[in-house]
Amino acid sequence: MIFTLVTAVQEKLNEIVDQVKTRREEEKKLKEKEAEAEKQLFHGIPVTIENFLCWKAKFEAEFLEIKKKRIKEKQQAGKNKLSGKQLFETDHNLDTSDIQFLEDAGNNVEVGKSLFQELDYLELEDVEDDPDYNPAGPGSDSED
Secondary structure: OHHHHHHHHHHHHHHHHHHHHHHHHHHHHHHHHHHHHHHHHHHOOOOOHHHHHHHHHHHHHHHHHHHHHHHHHHHHHHHHOOOHHHHHHHOOOHHHHHHHHHHHHOOOOOOOOHHHHOOHHHOOOOHHHOOOOOOOOOOOOOOO
């Protein structure tokens, strides 16, 4: 009876050892396949002059197409925008919008002649007293 128990245990242990060996072999094969796949990933296509020129032509065509789309988008965006002059010509409310905004905020700005009548305290020099003054010189508005 002991002999049968020992043989049964031996057979079971042999089965377990065989299972462990097959599992290790499978893991080893799987690792080898992964390593091979990784090599293929990094290996890629060898670059030759013909391959490079073909790729370059495709890349430049794609890049040119993207550039054209961007230019077209900019042109279409520019067509819809009005200039400042056009905005003021079409909407006369813009003439007084800033003043209205200031009045709504409670900041009333009063501009009168009295602000500009007494400028003696500024001590401005007369331009005609300047020996270097030339009314027809460069940077002047008058033309000869």
